[in-house]
Amino acid sequence: xxxxxxxxxxxxxxxxxxxxxxxxxxxxxxxxxxxxxxxxxxxxxxxxxxxxxxxxxxxxxxxxxxxxxxxxxxxxxxxxxxxxxxxxxxxxxxxxxxxxxxxxxxxxxxxxxxxxxxxxxxxxxxxxxxxxxxxxxxxxxxxxxxxxxxxxxxxxxxxxxxxxxxxxxxxxxxxxxxxxxxxxxxxxxxxxxxxxxxxxxxxxxxxxxxxxxxxxxxxxxxxxxxxxxxxxxxxxxxxxxxxxxxxxxxxxxxxxxxxxxxxxxxxxxxxxxxxxxxxxxxxxxxxxxxxxxxxxxxxxxxxxxxxxxxxxxxxxxxxxxxxxxxxxxxxxxxxxxxxxxxxxxxxxxxxxxxxxxxxxxxxxxxxxxxxxxxxxxxxxxxxxxxxxxxxxxxxxxxxxxxxxxxxxxxxxxxxxxxxxxxxxxxxxxxxxxxx
Ligand SMILES: [Zn+2]
Ligand SMILES: [Zn+2]
Numbered sequence: 001x002x003x004x005x006x007x008x009x010x011x012x013x014x015x016x017x018x019x020x021x022x023x024x025x026x027x028x029x030x031x032x033x034x035x036x037x038x039x040x041x042x043x044x045x046x047x048x049x050x051x052x053x054x055x056x057x058x059x060x061x062x063x064x065x066x067x068x069x070x071x072x073x074x075x076x077x078x079x080x081x082x083x084x085x086x087x088x089x090x091x092x093x094x095x096x097x098x099x100x101x102x103x104x105x106x107x108x109x110x111x112x113x114x115x116x117x118x119x120x121x122x123x124x125x126x127x128x129x130x131x132x133x134x135x136x137x138x139x140x141x142x143x144x145x146x147x148x149x150x151x152x153x154x155x156x157x158x159x160x161x162x163x164x165x166x167x168x169x170x171x172x173x174x175x176x177x178x179x180x181x182x183x184x185x186x187x188x189x190x191x192x193x194x195x196x197x198x199x200x201x202x203x204x205x206x207x208x209x210x211x212x213x214x215x216x217x218x219x220x221x222x223x224x225x226x227x228x229x230x231x232x233x234x235x236x237x238x239x240x241x242x243x244x245x246x247x248x249x250x251x252x253x254x255x256x257x258x259x260x261x262x263x264x265x266x267x268x269x270x271x272x273x274x275x276x277x278x279x280x281x282x283x284x285x286x287x288x289x290x291x292x293x294x295x296x297x298x299x300x301x302x303x304x305x306x307x308x309x310x311x312x313x314x315x316x317x318x319x320x321x322x323x324x325x326x327x328x329x330x331x332x333x334x335x336x337x338x339x340x341x342x343x344x345x346x347x348x349x350x351x352x353x354x355x356x357x358x359x360x361x362x363x364x365x366x367x368x369x370x371x372x373x374x375x376x377x378x379x380x381x382x383x384x385x386x387x388x389x390x391x392x393x394x395x396x397x398x399x400x401x402x403x404x405x406x407x408x409x410x411x412x413x414x415x416x417x418x419x420x421x422x423x424x425x426x427x428x429x430x431x432x433x434x435x
Pocket of ligand 2: 202
């Protein structure tokens with residue numbers, strides 16, 4: 001049971017079991033075996049040449065060239081700066097399904113010892129940094145290129161259209177730039193032809209290779225950050241009564257913010273998190289400073305609770321500051337919405353994934369407090385986002401470096417399952433919904 005289902009277009013159309021559920025399985029499996037070596041080659045190339053958000057120029061060119069070589073009906077480049085949208089029309093009439101892969105890397109200095117390790121350095125937000133595919137988006141892009149090749153090879157038999165969304169800047173664009181899924185949607189990537197359902201996946205080191213994790217309804221959190229500037233009055237630390245101490249006031253604010261989740265949120269509805277990660281103020285032991293800056297993050301699994309928390313953060317900060325004779329200016333930046341899997345589409349997808357991965361390898365997982373801008377596609381059309389494990393089966397997942405770590409490691413063996421899953425979901429969905 002999902003407490004808060006998203007806006008539902010029509011549940012019933014996702015409940016039709018595919019009329020030919022096994023028709024494509026053998027063909028997909030054979031094609032996935034054939035393309036596997038190339039998927040690995042592409043992935044290693046992207047891994048060694050990672051690019052940050054809105055700078056995925058080389059990656060996007062390789063993707064676009066590949067789709068054109070496969071004879072796609074249209075290949076649109078520079079979508080939301082560096083995105084690529086490819087359209088593959090099947091030989092039979094039917095609806096439109098979209099598959100999404102993100103392409104960007106992270107400002108991280110790689111510490112793995114793979115032969116194709118990244119040594120790339122760049123400038124990012126006015127800082128010199130390393131660049132690494134520490135979230136596995138290199139594998140996502142390579143997998144979706146593999147899916148494109150498989151589906152192009154059987155296009156005559158496809159009842160409908162498959163749209164390929166190669167997305168930039170999932171890890172956020174550089175400061176001052178727009179980007180990512182929200183911008184792609186704004187530029188019409190789900191229109192013309194209009195997309196009826198969207199699928200996407202993410203690799204994760206918390207599961208072993210071969211495992212698929214999913215969840216109906218809210219799966220990943222909304223992510224917003226806040227900055228609070230607490231202004232007091234500077235004075236000598238030996239004579240605090242002559243000023244207003246923003247360090248003491250800010251400490252009270254930090255404690256006040258702890259009461260939002262513990263005292264104000266209905267914890268039986270959804271969990272949430274409010275964390276202060278930065279507390280900056282002062283220059284010397286015997287001076288009370290003028291100002292303290294606090295920074296933090298807010299995570300929720302429900303859009304109403306998200307708005308409520310924003311109000312609480314602002315009110316608590318302002319009124320505690322006021323009570324101490326100081327002022328607080330609160331800035332909250334909304335980043336990503338809650339990633340909500342459409343319940344009907346999720347229920348529909350599980351048998352396909354079970355067939356491909358084996359039922360024992362497909363499991364319901366806990367919510368994740370990380371965020372994903374796949375949520376912006378899901379706000380427009382029913383969407384299903386799932387995880388595939390990428391830690392080698394003989395390693396302990398509890399010790400595996402997490403996504404975003406400089407030692408994050410993707411077992412390339414997992415990519416074949418990802419390719420088969422996305423291809424299988426797209427074809428099953430088209431077959432089941434061709435009307
Ligand atoms: Zn990431
Ligand atoms: Zn990611």
